[in-house]
Amino acid sequence: MTRTTPPRPLDVEALFPELAAHRGTTTRLHPRPGSPDVSSSSVGGPLLWPADEPWPVCTEPHARGTGRRPADIHRERQVLADAWDRDPDSGPTEEERALLVELSREHRVAGLADTGPLPMIGVAQLYRRDLPDLLPGPDGCDLLQVFWCPFDRHGRTGYGMSLDLRWRRSSEVTEVLAIPPHPEVVGFKGYVPEPCVLHPEQVATYPFAGLLPEDLCARIDAWEEALEEAFEEAVEGEADGAADPDVPEPPAYQYDLSIPPGWRVGGFASWHLTDPAPMDCRACAAPMDLLLTIDSREWDGGSGSWKPLEERDLPAHRCAVPTEVTVGRWGQLNVFACPVDPSHPHRWSIQ
Numbered sequence: 001m002t003r004t005t006p007p008r009p010l011d012v013e014a015l016f017p018e019l020a021a022h023r024g025t026t027t028r029l030h031p032r033p034g035s036p037d038v039s040s041s042s043v044g045g046p047l048l049w050p051a052d053e054p055w056p057v058c059t060e061p062h063a064r065g066t067g068r069r070p071a072d073i074h075r076e077r078q079v080l081a082d083a084w085d086r087d088p089d090s091g092p093t094e095e096e097r098a099l100l101v102e103l104s105r106e107h108r109v110a111g112l113a114d115t116g117p118l119p120m121i122g123v124a125q126l127y128r129r130d131l132p133d134l135l136p137g138p139d140g141c142d143l144l145q146v147f148w149c150p151f152d153r154h155g156r157t158g159y160g161m162s163l164d165l166r167w168r169r170s171s172e173v174t175e176v177l178a179i180p181p182h183p184e185v186v187g188f189k190g191y192v193p194e195p196c197v198l199h200p201e202q203v204a205t206y207p208f209a210g211l212l213p214e215d216l217c218a219r220i221d222a223w224e225e226a227l228e229e230a231f232e233e234a235v236e237g238e239a240d241g242a243a244d245p246d247v248p249e250p251p252a253y254q255y256d257l258s259i260p261p262g263w264r265v266g267g268f269a270s271w272h273l274t275d276p277a278p279m280d281c282r283a284c285a286a287p288m289d290l291l292l293t294i295d296s297r298e299w300d301g302g303s304g305s306w307k308p309l310e311e312r313d314l315p316a317h318r319c320a321v322p323t324e325v326t327v328g329r330w331g332q333l334n335v336f337a338c339p340v341d342p343s344h345p346h347r348w349s350i351q
Contacts, residue, residue, distance in 0.1 A: 002199055002310070003030035003311070004201065004308055006307070008257055008305070009305055012253070019216070023205070023206060024267050026203060026259075026267025027203075027266055029041075031197070031263055032196055032199060033195065040198075041126050042198060043124045043195075043196040043198070043263065044193030045125070048173050049177045049180060051175040051177045051178070057119055058154075062114060066109070067107070070182060070186060072105075073103075076103040076104065079103070080100070085318075106185070121182070121186070123148055124193070126144045127142060130200055132266075138167055139343070141168055142169060144167055146165055146335075147165075149162035149191075150186035151186070151187035163333075190326025194322070194323055196322055205260065205268055210271060210275065227250035256303070256305045261299050262299065264292075264295075273331065274351065281345075283344040284340055288337060289336060290334060290336055294332065294333040295333075328350045331350050332350070333348055336349075
């Protein structure tokens with residue numbers, strides 16, 4: 001089934017014609033639970049990985065011997081999904097709750113050194129043939145594969161993530177690794193994706209407001225403030241107290257008109273958590289382009305206008321968190337690539 005983004009609540013270029021010069025495109029991935037294979041673009045699916053090539057591992061020193069079993073995490077999610085589908089009011093039975101307690105237990109792997117090679121988790125693989133906004137890879141590579149360490153214990157603070165992106169030419173893979181290695185335990189269940197097929201959809205997008213020309217950004221801010229004031233007056237009612245509870249909330253540039261939520265490739269990064277930060281290539285200093293956004297949600301209460309038409313009547317637990325991936329505190333991970341040389345190291349930001 002395709003996924004279709006609803007028309008935007010209004011034509012933002014009709015209000016601000018200057019935005020036409022800043023318009024871009026992004027491809028929403030719309031991952032949904034399924035059974036992808038190695039020839040498919042997917043999240044959490046099997047990867048087209050050569051049998052004779054070492055699997056990515058984390059060797060940074062950190063504790064890695066205590067955590068939850070990935071199989072228990074998958075089972076926990078299935079139990080919860082079945083329970084809420086069966087009974088949206090009360091959810092799991094007492095027996096299921098007892099099982100969920102058991103599945104949530106942490107386990108210890110004996111003899112695992114803090115510097116021992118820890119298999120990374122294959123998060124996603126993306127074929128350029130499927131995704132019109134996926135940036136080119138180096139030297140004609142057409143397949144991007146994304147990995148991360150299942151523990152948040154890296155970097156200067158000791159609480160950062162470790163990400164590994166690999167480009168390859170899919171035609172050069174002859175024998176595929178049948179059984180990839182996997183970590184026995186993980187430190188964070190949000191790093192364990194559910195297998196999802198993709199339903200790519202290209203949509204228009206506009207830059208984060210703070211990166212627009214100053215005058216245009218100020219005009220958008222003033223327009224939003226006027227809409228918000230009118231909305232508050234309508235909700236509160238006139239002096240006679242006649243409030244109108246059915247007045248819809250006004251659209252916002254950030255949440256409804258510019259950058260869609262969810263997993264996507266290309267387009268513009270959102271900087272809603274921090275001020276915009278320069279993302280320049282550390283190898284050549286070129287301003288980097290957005291390669292990939294990994295989002296904890298497909299949409300939420302503030303961005304519900306982006307919910308696909310095909311799912312507008314489905315409950316949130318069925319489509320808002322299809323991958324079960326969580327980045328930071330329910331945020332999004334923006335990964336950037338160098339437009340001058342795609343082989344240069346990637347950079348990323350969590351918002």
